[in-house]
Amino acid sequence: MTHILVILETRDGVLRPASLEAVGAARIAADGLGGGTVTALACETFSADASSLGNAGADKVLIASATEHSADGAALTAARVAKELEASAVFLSATVRGKDLCGRLAAALESGFAADCTSAHTNGGSLSFTRPIYGGKALQTIQVNGPVVVASLRPNYFSSAERGGEAVVEETSAESGKGRVVKIAAKEGGRPDVAEANRVVSGGRGMGGESAWHLLEAVSDALPGSALGASRAVVDSGWRPHSEQVGQTGKVVAPELYIACGISGAIQHLAGMNGSQCIVAINKDADAPIFQHATYGIVGDVAEILPVLAEELAKVTE
Ligand SMILES: Cc1cc2nc3c(=O)[nH]c(=O)nc-3n(C[C@H](O)[C@H](O)[C@H](O)COP(=O)(O)OP(=O)(O)OC[C@H]3O[C@@H](n4cnc5c(N)ncnc54)[C@H](O)[C@@H]3O)c2cc1C
Incomplete structure (x- = not known):
């Protein structure tokens, strides 16, 4: 059975919309690979909405106990959970924070990495991804050979699975990293980030x-x-x-x-x-x-x- 792990991104305790898209993409990929489980992992504490994550496609939500963001700590936590689950794929959002994490995570898992993907495919029982290259002039198809693939997904290209149901929410321990984010300065003007707005x-x-x-x-x-x-x-x-x-x-x-x-x-x-x-x-x-x-x-x-x-x-x- 396929296990796909999705790394959730939160800010100030609120789940970022792109994470629900990554969960939806994982659900569709798991179903396309003949059925499997989707586990969503938040590397920092937050109050998970079991309904919206379940509706997006997650079977289980794991919340690590870290109280502040550390990219290397999150990578260690995510790598440990991926190994425990024997995940065949780990999906993240290709946001600024996701990009900071995915290289570290792929290195920690010694896995292949598909960056900034705009679609995922499950033809013939294997997982592949498409991403634009040369400034969008060509599309590249990536298939990673190996037991696990880390893929970052471009926001706004995927959608929640909208399947109803609730995810099971559990806690897990957080690994500590050497670096930590001391402060994130709020953007002036109160408008959403350009990469996430509709x-x-x-x-x-x-x-x-x-x-x-x-x-x-x-x-x-x-x-x-x-x-x-x-x-x-x-x-x-x-x-x-x-x-x-x-x-x-x-x-x-x-x-x-x-x-x-x-x-x-x-x-x-x-x-x-x-x-x-x-x-x-x-x-x-x-x-x-x-x-x-x-x-x-x-x-x-x-x-x-x-x-x-x-x-x-x-x-x-x-
Ligand atoms: C390696 C590299 C990376 C780059 N990365 C980026 C990038 O990430 N993003 C990016 O945007 N560019 C990037 N550029 C720059 C890019 O090549 C262009 O120079 C830039 O996008 C032009 O910006 P612009 O369209 O605002 O200006 P211009 O090309 O100068 O166009 C201005 C337009 O405004 C119109 N205009 C003028 N006055 C009015 C008016 N009163 N009302 C209506 N229309 C008017 C003109 O007709 C014109 O079409 C990159 C370039 C390089 C070499």
Whole structure:
């Protein structure tokens, strides 16, 4: 029987949405491999919701007793649990924290590693993964030969299994690591992280400057749960923080809605947002490359279009 271990990510005691997606992916993979168990492990204490984790696809939730985050401690805890379960696969989210953990975990398990996967397959009884490479220009299929595979899954590409039921919640001990995270500074503005939001309002050099960002904030305010994003040109100019950068050297996003404002659509930017379900591009140049990838395109000046868009969206969403 297949055992898949999923490493949950929590922040301030709250489960991150990408973890439910990883649990759902594990459930579908376990079922596709002929049936098996999915165990979700939180490497720090938190109050687990047995219903939402069970509904996402977990049979069991293990909560380790660590009170603060340590990537190497979490890797040791996860490696021990994976060995105890004789897990054939360990899934994590390809978030900043997940990326910090997965290399350490793969090394601790001496396992093969599939990074930043956008789909998982169970053809012929074996597990394989797909991931975009060369800035999204090609798709690579990875199959790891060996007893265990560690795979990090890109947020927003997988979904909860929605199967109902409750997971069994148990406690386990936590290993201690040499390093620990002393402080995580909360992001200003109260908007979600761009990599996790289902709606992203993103600005490029065409916004004209930092002072124009209130136009994007107004659109974001009218779209509940949306995050602000930016192109590298904007970040390099110091208009917005690097945490908002979308693209090859920024964050990879795949929201339901991505609104690109004054962004030309360079390949390095597309690599970070081309998986979005609906792309709306606003650009004054009708020949801008972004329009080739947009679901809806608006040719015009952001200064004129964004206030109207914010006003109309507010009417629909209020
Ligand atoms: C190794 C490498 C990694 C990179 N990584 C990234 C990355 O992670 N993310 C990223 O974004 N880029 C990345 N880049 C940079 C990338 O190549 C582009 O330079 C960058 O994406 C351009 O940003 P932009 O679209 O905001 O600016 P521009 O290319 O200058 O485009 C501005 C657009 O705004 C439009 N515009 C101007 N004024 C208005 C207006 N008033 N109203 C409406 N539209 C207007 C223009 O028509 C134009 O299309 C990387 C480059 C390299 C070499």
